[in-house]
Amino acid sequence: MPRLNQRLGLTRYEADEAYKQALDAYKKGDFDNAADQLGKAIEALPGNSEYYAARGLVFLEDAEYEQAEADFVEALRLFPYEMLAHYGRGVIAYKQKKWDEALEHFTKAYHARTDRPETLYYLALTHYQREEYASAADRMYAANDLFEKANDRRKADSARWLRELAKHKLPTQKSLLEGS
Numbered sequence: 001m002p003r004l005n006q007r008l009g010l011t012r013y014e015a016d017e018a019y020k021q022a023l024d025a026y027k028k029g030d031f032d033n034a035a036d037q038l039g040k041a042i043e044a045l046p047g048n049s050e051y052y053a054a055r056g057l058v059f060l061e062d063a064e065y066e067q068a069e070a071d072f073v074e075a076l077r078l079f080p081y082e083m084l085a086h087y088g089r090g091v092i093a094y095k096q097k098k099w100d101e102a103l104e105h106f107t108k109a110y111h112a113r114t115d116r117p118e119t120l121y122y123l124a125l126t127h128y129q130r131e132e133y134a135s136a137a138d139r140m141y142a143a144n145d146l147f148e149k150a151n152d153r154r155k156a157d158s159a160r161w162l163r164e165l166a167k168h169k170l171p172t173q174k175s176l177l178e179g180s
Contacts, residue, residue: 015044019051022058031062049079056088065092083112087119094126102126117146121158128161133168140165 022037038055045051056071069092075085090105106123113119124139140161147155 011044015041015048015051018044019054022054026054026058026061031058034058035062047078049075049082049085052078053082053084053088057084060088060091065095068092081108081112083109083116083119086112087116087122090119090122090126094122094129097129099126099130103130115146117143117150117152117154117158120146121154121161124158124161128165133165137162137165137168 018037018040022034022041025031025034025037035055035058038051038058041051042048042055052071052075056068056075059065059068059071068088072085072088072092075082076089079085086105086109090102090109093099093102093105102122103126106119106126109116109119110123120139120143124136124143127133127136127139140158144155144158144162146152147158
């Protein structure tokens with residue numbers, strides 16, 4: 001039988017408040033407090049995949065990879081299409097140089113949210129590591145466009161990678177049409 005608080009909606013309110021406090025702490029770089037607040041949100045609503053994915057991201061930012069991985073896995077158990085969890089697992093796999101696993105998770109994250117430039121950026125880097133330079137360039141151009149539109153400071157990184165990718169003499173659209 002659900003708790004009285006759940007029936008009245010108080011648990012959801014408490015979880016949302018803890019989540020908001022966690023986001024504020026995260027923005028300030030206070031990862032311990034952010035993780036604690038997300039723990040409270042999870043305790044109040046243990047079936048919410050977003051809370052686990054967010055706490056996983058906090059652990060990832062704090063280089064607590066085992067805890068991050070555990071939270072991402074739980075988020076995906078609860079909701080297999082949780083974008084942030086796939087993104088986080090992709091980052092961990094990328095750092096471990098597990099290119100196939102990274103590609104799988106970044107692709108799933110991209111399909112869940114096609115408007116996230118950081119996913120495209122990491123997809124490009126993963127393709128680059130796999131020596132798939134044309135795919136890397138396509139993804140990096142798309143990421144760069146989204147970073148530009150958002151006036152995101154990470155556009156400098158994507159522009160630097162585009163210059164690096166240009167060294168690989170990739171075919172242009174025009175050369176493909178001309179059959180050269």
